[in-house]
Amino acid sequence: MADIKPQPAPQLQPRSIGDLIKGNLFMLIATIFFGVNIPVVKILIPEWMSSVDVTIFRLGGGCILMWIASMFMKNDRIQRDDYLRIFLGGAVGLFLFMYLFNLSLRYANPIDVSIIMTFPPIFVILIGIIFQHKRTSWLEILGIVVGFVGAFLVIVTQHAGEKGSDNILGECLALASTLCYAFYLVILEKPMQRYRPVSMLRWVFLMSCLPMLFLLPSLPKAEIFHTVEWQPWACIAFILICPTFLAYFLINPAEKLIGSELVSIYQYFLPVVAMIASVIMGVAHIRFIQIVAMIVIIIGMLITTKAKRLQRLHASASVATDSTKKTDASR
Template identity: 30%
Template sequence: MTKDKWHGHIAIFAANILFGINIPIAKTLMPEWIDPVGLTFLRMSFGALAFWVVSLFTLNEKVSKKDLLILFFCAILGTTVNQLTFIEGLGMTSPIDAGLIVTMNPVMVMLISALVLKEPITSKKAGGVLIGACGALLIIWQSYTINQGHSGSLMGNLLCFISVVSYATYLVISKPIAQRYSPVTLMKWMFLFSTILMLPFSMQDVVNAKLFSEDTSLSALASLFYVVFFATFIAYLFIPIALKRIRPTTISMYNYAQPLVAATLAILMSQDTLTWDKPIAALLVFTGVYLVTQSKSRADLENEGNFTTKNKE
């Protein structure tokens, strides 16, 4: 593996660690301190402000009108629809059901990549996705068993599924444009578009939030800082860095690490205990990631002279 690809793996792994830590922290804010939609708007608006400020001190890249249109659709799919449908869906269904649906992300990315980018579905890639899913599902199933289960609503599950498809499509269509611009340039436009799109739906939630009243607390503000700075600005900065270097299917595989990160944090915070399933789940997840990284891409097969549009091996 080249040094450049290693940087891509480190970037997306770091992003998913930040996303995994964000799960319990964001839950401390919602709905007591702020509604989910309001918190999502704060993430988008802070991200837009932060990326535009950083862009003042980096290389100024001119983005063509055609690419701005692509970034607009990336904003719709990768942040606006993805975040809103997941948060609304999570409010209607159980965390267990939502977690099960999210594990479908690498499968969707693999299928969409095959359709759009003509990436082959190799046996290693399909096997890696399946093994990684088993690891994530093991963590989720144990949580379901311990908590004696709770079934979510059909509409909530449907919204979570829309979120998964939206994010998977974003990872695939943003791959080509990620090669042409810096991560800061990509994110400043995406977050600006997302902020504008979300403004009509969320301002009332922000204005009425207890988080910004006299009753606010230092711990709540500290949680907000983590959510908007680390889980938004830093984490989303890492995603295009990874997209520039590794395949969308490989990137999506690291989503399986989020339940492991959340479980590890819960153990460290004495909210959970280390049980037999967690090390096994970790082994399955990282075995799956390894297999996907070892699978051959379209470029690899073309270099070998073995690729046709019908080739799936």
């Protein structure tokens, strides 16, 4: 299908109750996919596959699905200046995020990993402050500190009956993976606003497959290729179709229907879904400290979200005031 020129992303607001219901439903389904993905990957690692094998399947399979989908959809022509961002977002951000995330589940409790996976919004703010010199408020800093206290509770708490050092390693890897995902979000922020999802994601996944090629020699050794059982293949099918492919196409229209702030709040629902799914699948048990840590991190996220909203409202008020002054001066 012929490419077309990219169109600016429309800033749409919910026009009806139907839009609100539809947007929230899209995000609820996407969040359930992401949450259930965590214990499903834990089932595969290490009994059926290594973390490297799951990374290969997810990136390679996701790339194939994105390019097949692009054959049946309208595609934007990627501007030359954006290819460097897309390369860095795919080969560095997306690849390292998925690799470190899967590696963390080799060692850590899936519920702990799901709690730490609420951290990308905090790291996005920190990257903006440190590298983009964005202004911040004491309320934002407070939210970041509270969020890190929650992560500290997860990482340093002793795990009764488990190998503490392995869990700490897994949780640190999960934290590193959220930093990589935050980098992915920051580096691709402008292209995300400029292009349709499949137009950009097909290239992002393709770029993520470049470093993945170095992992391919280990794939034939995976236990999943030496079994006739259907369960591990069902897990792989779910990982490829639901959290890797469908969820991305649900998030984009949801953001247009209900706004980015409400979409970001669903990130805090992720550990709840992962907790329920992990217990049902029998891969983990809920501990009281996990609930406390999740609540602390969510409070930190809500504080930072509130701070960002106040900052935007203040900026809008300043613009309105300046506009009024200019109008009065011209009279």
